[in-house]
Amino acid sequence: GESVGLHLPTLSVQEGDNSIINCAYSNSASDYFIWYKQESGKGPQFIIDIRSNMDKRQGQRVTVLLNKTVKHLSLQIAATQPGDSAVYFCAETPNDYKLSFGAGTTVTVRA
């Protein structure tokens, strides 16, 4: 069946470096994508979103890129900080308010 997935389950990054987290999706009907961050013991928190009519969106220190041709989504975090250590999920919705989540990437920031 169609699903959303992340390429790598873990990512280790040096503090100050940029992080890139990747996600592949297969539901061509999805028109909205979201990145969530989940810290230990907490619920997922919204980071940034993007609609299918866009290919890039920037927030504070984060950028989401969408490549609809290859059904690929990425989250870039600039100047990664210790507080960025968390599990990151991408999610998609085919416009019915039911998000479908990937398995998540655990980001560990090295001091």
Next chain:
Amino acid sequence: DAGITQSPRHKVTETGTPVTLRCHQTENHRYMYWYRQDPGHGLRLIHYSYGVKDTDKGEVSDGYSVSRSKTEDFLLTLESATSSQTSVYFCAITDPGANVLTFGAGSRLTVL
């Protein structure tokens, strides 16, 4: 967590016992969801509600039931808990047109 309260936050129970998890919101959002989170699976949708007494099944609904008698409360019931239902359960809310879900802090359930 944006006006969402889950209770209990932690529960240990035995196989075969009934369990009810509660999600309470103060945001007056119409849509409410229950997800479970397991290692390697991300978050999977159990049940959802688009309004009072309007509920439907998600992708992993077997063994679970829900009720929504008031806008602010969404209950998840395990009629007879099994070890495979050991998980962390998250409630989420949103409104029509908003798309982004806001999640509660989670309820960790252990079934022995």
